[in-house]
Amino acid sequence: MMLIKLDINKNYILKTGPVLDGSQGCIINGAGNIFIEAGRIAAVTPGGDTGFPFTDPRREIVHLDLEGLTVLPPLVDCHVHLALDGKDFAAARKRWEQPEPIARQVQSELADTLERGILAVRDGGDRAGIGFATREQVTTGNLAGPVIRSPGFALRQPGTYGAFLGRGVEMDKLPETLDQLAQSGVNLVKVIVSGVVSFKEYGRVGPLLYTAAELNAIVQGARARRLPVMAHASSDAAVRLALEAGVDTVEHGYFLSREALQQMAAKGSAWIPTVIPVAARLNCRSENGGPDRQERLVLERTVARQLAMISEAISLGVTLGVGTDAGATGVEHGSGYLEELALYRRAGLAPAEIIRCATLNGAHILGLDWGVIKPGRPAALIAVTGNPLADIAALETVKYAILP
Ligand SMILES: [Zn+2]
Structure with missing residues (x-):
């Protein structure tokens, strides 16, 4: 390339x-x-x-x-984590404290991303600010890479899921935290609305982590600072809560309902379904620590359900963005994108529809005049x-x- x-x-x-x-x-x-x-x-x-x-x-x-x-x-990846390489979570985490190894890791991720024609990515945040620092390096021309949109670190409820993604922020510290983020020049606010999807029990998803009033305060605070909101929401209840609060994009959305998709279409919020982080685990053989028979069934059903809802989303006119969650276990930067697109094809979307999601919709979600x-x-x-x-x-x- x-x-x-x-x-x-x-x-x-x-x-x-x-x-x-x-x-x-x-x-x-x-x-x-x-x-x-x-x-x-x-x-x-x-x-x-x-x-x-x-x-x-x-x-x-x-x-x-x-x-x-x-x-x-160009292709656009609406959800990546530049701080993680998708190969070894613990090893990547250790590199966060080591300037040279993490620089090498990020450089190789950026090269793999460009190689696949992905010329813009939206980072989902990390506690150490690696994604944000990478954006600065690319913007100033020190590193070759795609256009990067970064939230800095994600906002999360103290003591709950997502310690690697962001800092726990007490609600009474919200205004000053949002001020700090805005002043540092982030492109968006990322908020963790729920826990993660279970690979062991079909349909089980981590709990809601914010009340409606708290999430409304976050979304309105972001709006007041002209920042769009990217919401990690893994269940139907979390998606509903996020949509009610008026977030711009819903990430993951496993097990969301048709009603949630209708609400999404009516509100003009976009959905980033991230199927590959679930599907990738199926590629790992059980003798190498991969899923056993029971887990395999759960994963297959979860993927099938997500693909059915992707097809439903298209028929309801929801804006669908392609996001890989690259950096999540088993999802590598660059190559994970093609796997996600292959899943969209399996969901029955026509190539022209997939290209629209991958190019025009992605550009729109990142605020780029591309596509x-x-x-x-x-x-x-x-x-x-x-x-x-x-x-x-x-x-x-x-x-x-x-x-x-
Ligand atoms: Zn993510």
């Missing part, structure tokens, strides 16, 4: 194969051209048509040959072999990633 960082002082002409995006699907069938000026798309034309009147013709023109490749907007290939939009693009509209697995072979 070749990463091309566009020079704002140059014009570009891309000779491409088919062009597709998250809103219209196929824009150009066959060969095309994309003209880029000052980091933005100036025109998209069919193959034979190679002339274009750039506004400033004195600029150097760079020609990129992407002939035969399908060009589409649509038309004049005036930032020229954030990837080029792949094959046509993902025919087979979503074509997204496996990303040849170029272009960032404005």
Whole structure:
């Protein structure tokens, strides 16, 4: 994969194969051209048509040959944990106190992410602020990586689930904590509304960790500071509570009901179903510490239920974002994304629908003007072999990633 960082002082002409995006699907069938000026798309034309009147013709023109490749907007992962590598939780945790090993881990995660054409990620937070520090490193150009949105650390109820994700914050300290987060420049607020899903007992999920009044105070406090809210909510009750409080995105949402999805569609909140952290455990053999027969059945039923609700969400018009929870056990940065997309396919979603979720919806959730290939939009693009509209697995072979 070749990463091309566009020079704002140059014009570009891309000779491409088919062009597709998250809103219209196929824009150009066959060969095309994309003209880029000052980091933005100036025109998209069919193959034979190679002339274009750039506004400033004195600029150097760079020609990129992407002939035969399908060009589409970048993939977006709406839920990752850059502080964790998905291989060994305890080992990654130990690295948090060791600057060089954690720097190496994060660098390799960022490379794996870019390699797959994932050019923007939203971090789910960590107590040590590693995700946030990584965002700073990438923004200042010290590290090559995708665009990163970070909440810093997650807000959680003291003494309950999620010690590695964030700090326990007493409700009377909420205003000053939110002020600190806002002043440090976080992009969003992450809140842990419930415990986690059980792998041992079907349908069991950790308890609600906030009352409605407490969660309302958090969401309103975030709003007052112009920060969107990402809510870890693992049960139907937690999803309902989060939606009532007006969160922007619901993470996980295992066992949510049709009514919750209807409420989500009506409120315009997005859902990030994160199936792969559950499904990945099925890849681990029992002799290597993987699930026994009983646990396997629970995992399979939980995955099947989540896939059925994904399909339901699409039919109800819910905005679905793709999130992997990369860093969770068994979910690696980059490769976990394709596994999540394969699960969406298993849920019965058409490739065009999956591409919309992975590109346009993800960009919308992260507040990026990506996902649509038309004049005036930032020229954030990837080029792949094959046509993902025919087979979503074509997204496996990303040849170029272009960032404005
Ligand atoms: Zn997470």
